Amino acid sequence: KNNESCNDNIRQVLDDVEAQIERMREQVAKISADKDNLNDVLDSINQSLANTDLSEVEREEIGLEVTRLQGRMTDVRCEVVTRRSESQQTARNLVNMQISQLVSMVEQDSAGVS
Secondary structure: OHHHHHHHHHHHHHHHHHHHHHHHHHHHHHHHHHHHHHHHHHHHHHHHHHHOOOOHHHHHHHHHHHHHHHHHHHOOOOOOOOOOOHHHHHHHHHHHHHHHHHHHHHHHHHHHHO
């Protein structure tokens, strides 16, 4: 009975760790999406500078600030890796190849229609 209790306790700890890992993976995915959104904002600001009423000096200063922030954003790295067995990776590669072929076929068909 003591052995069973120990096993149950260990299983509970492992379940808790797994739940924490899942939450961490979700947080990293959210951080990655936030990073993409911030990069989009910086890109938009950079692209719209030429169409503003700002002076050349102000545009240059803002452009430098955007470049600085983009560099800092590049330094932020977060990644969630999905482990796959060799057969899963092979199947994934096959699916990706078939998707690429379908996209090419659709692009060729639409080019022929134009």
